[in-house]
Amino acid sequence: NAGVTQTPKFQVLKTGQSMTLQCAQDMNHEYMSWYRQDPGMGLRLIHYSVGAGITDQGEVPNGYNVSRSTTEDFPLRLLSAAPSQTSVYFCASRGGTEQYFGPGTRLTVT
Amino acid sequence: GQQLNQSPQSMFIQEGEDVSMNCTSSSIFNTWLWYKQDPGEGPVLLIALYKAGELTSNGRLTAQFGITRKDSFLNISASIPSDVGIYFCAGRDGATNKLIFGTGTLLAVQP
Numbered sequence: 001n002a003g004v005t006q007t008p009k010f011q012v013l014k015t016g017q018s019m020t021l022q023c024a025q026d027m028n029h030e031y032m033s034w035y036r037q038d039p040g041m042g043l044r045l046i047h048y049s050v051g052a053g054i055t056d057q058g059e060v061p062n063g064y065n066v067s068r069s070t071t072e073d074f075p076l077r078l079l080s081a082a083p084s085q086t087s088v089y090f091c092a093s094r095g096g097t098e099q100y101f102g103p104g105t106r107l108t109v110t
Numbered sequence: 111g112q113q114l115n116q117s118p119q120s121m122f123i124q125e126g127e128d129v130s131m132n133c134t135s136s137s138i139f140n141t142w143l144w145y146k147q148d149p150g151e152g153p154v155l156l157i158a159l160y161k162a163g164e165l166t167s168n169g170r171l172t173a174q175f176g177i178t179r180k181d182s183f184l185n186i187s188a189s190i191p192s193d194v195g196i197y198f199c200a201g202r203d204g205a206t207n208k209l210i211f212g213t214g215t216l217l218a219v220q221p
Contacts, residue, residue: 004152040213041213042198042211042212042213042214043153043198043211045208090152090153094209097141097143097158097160097202098143098155098158099143099155099200099209100155101145101152101153101154102152103151103152104150104151104152
């Protein structure tokens with residue numbers, strides 16, 4: 001039981017490049033979400049999904065896309081990276097009321 | 111977006127001291143969660159609280175769900191250096207069912 005896994009752990013992009021942050025969970029949780037964490041801003045919700053085929057926007061969705069084709073996977077896509085997207089990204093999954101986080105992806109956009 | 115008011119923002123204490131931090135909200139919550147985040151890692155769930163007045167312990171950690179359902183506190187007794195990190199509260203808003211996070215309390219423990 002690995003819990004929530006994320007790849008890559010670190011990534012550097014140039015402005016305008018695209019990439020996908022991967023997230024997977026093996027707890028059969030229906031609810032998954034993506035957060036970004038910036039200094040002094042706490043955790044901000046980007047997108048979330050309440051089950052396969054269903055996604056919705058969180059607090060800061062602009063510049064990010066998500067899809068949920070399976071219960072296990074919830075990738076986050078940056079279509080055209082911008083320096084403002086430099087951050088640490090956390091994927092989380094929730095079964096019932098308890099939410100568990102992945103180890104994070106540290107992204108730098110130059 | 112909606113945020114919880116978490117205090118204090120930071121604490122610098124000596125090893126062996128007790129620590130207390132709290133979160134308050136203008137909304138009624140039906141769940142409170144407390145997390146710890148070590149540097150370079152994701153938040154790890156420490157304690158979950160499900161009903162008003164509930165008091166739950168996890169080793170040296172004790173957390174309580176406030177009677178008004180708008181606050182929660184976390185106590186750490188006899189702190190040790192590995193308690194260093196950022197502690198986050200999170201509450202499930204009863205009206206929207208969304209999980210709202212506090213801005214965190216940075217704890218530093220001097221040996």
